[in-house]
Amino acid sequence: MRRRLRSIGAFWYDFVIGDDWRGAAVIAVVLGATAALVHLAGVNAWWLMPAGVLAALGWSVRRATRPASPARGRSTPH
Amino acid sequence: MNAVALFLTVFVACVVEAVEALTIVLAAGLTRDWRSTFQGMTVALLVLAVVVAAVGPALILIPLGGLRLVIGALLAVFGLQWLRKAILRASGYKDLHDEAGIYERQVAAARAAETGGRGRVRDWYAFTLSFKGVLLEGLEVVFIAITFGDNQGNLGLAALAAAAAVVTVAGIGIAVRAPLARVPENAMKFAVGIMLTSFGTFWGAEGAGVAWPGGDAALLVIVPVMAAVSLGYAALLRRSRAAALAPAGPGGTGPGARPTPEGAR
Numbered sequence: 001m002r003r004r005l006r007s008i009g010a011f012w013y014d015f016v017i018g019d020d021w022r023g024a025a026v027i028a029v030v031l032g033a034t035a036a037l038v039h040l041a042g043v044n045a046w047w048l049m050p051a052g053v054l055a056a057l058g059w060s061v062r063r064a065t066r067p068a069s070p071a072r073g074r075s076t077p078h
Numbered sequence: 079m080n081a082v083a084l085f086l087t088v089f090v091a092c093v094v095e096a097v098e099a100l101t102i103v104l105a106a107g108l109t110r111d112w113r114s115t116f117q118g119m120t121v122a123l124l125v126l127a128v129v130v131a132a133v134g135p136a137l138i139l140i141p142l143g144g145l146r147l148v149i150g151a152l153l154a155v156f157g158l159q160w161l162r163k164a165i166l167r168a169s170g171y172k173d174l175h176d177e178a179g180i181y182e183r184q185v186a187a188a189r190a191a192e193t194g195g196r197g198r199v200r201d202w203y204a205f206t207l208s209f210k211g212v213l214l215e216g217l218e219v220v221f222i223a224i225t226f227g228d229n230q231g232n233l234g235l236a237a238l239a240a241a242a243a244v245v246t247v248a249g250i251g252i253a254v255r256a257p258l259a260r261v262p263e264n265a266m267k268f269a270v271g272i273m274l275t276s277f278g279t280f281w282g283a284e285g286a287g288v289a290w291p292g293g294d295a296a297l298l299v300i301v302p303v304m305a306a307v308s309l310g311y312a313a314l315l316r317r318s319r320a321a322a323l324a325p326a327g328p329g330g331t332g333p334g335a336r337p338t339p340e341g342a343r
Contacts, residue, residue: 031150050304
């Protein structure tokens, strides 16, 4: 039962988040910041989400193509 | 977003998913047993119908602002995955998605597996392979159709576009009975990734309370900007990879042996 639940969880994680969880984390933070700016500071921060998404994309592909760092002891970021 | 744009976006996105499902179904059917393959496909479609029946009405009960926030975030995350892979493939850091190669691997695995039946299913392997392929890709089709359709208040048109995509790919599959390797999948995935990310950005921000300058017309700026920046990333990576792979000068070690982290996946 536990194994089945774990495999269901793994499927949905892979389906929604995929290879790089950092992209999803950045989008969650950016959306939270946008909502805070709009509702708490009264700033119509329409520019924040596109900027955040493009930055997350750049960061994600940069990490995926970065050469392995011996200090980190990993060959890929995933 | 007008009806034509909605239809085309959902259609193209669903074609990509349908091609992947078809590849798996053909591999199972041609190498194992068509009857078990169709049984697996039918059960997967029934499960999908239950998912649609359960999720569809529930979406209507959620406030539109909250729904846009959640769906926008999901679409943006989903689109980022597609775009990231498409950029890595376009720049040579990741192998091009090769339906023919996938088909060959599925065929080899299917041939290697033993035949075993259970109940009404003659070949459990063909059934499972087909079921998994159709269910996974079908879920993505449902997700795309429901999110786009519900946000635009035109679920019927989105469902029609998704159905048209599935029927088109199935028809082509029946006609050619071979993997649809000729479909330029990476280019299509690049385009779909841009659309998913753009709409995710638009709806997510709108759900967070933003009023876009120009309303829906802002999409006419967001989509080209996403496309331009993504193509720019791909061009930059292509150039840096070419520089890294260039032969080293005399006496230098050069970065020619630089690994391509995602190349083999």
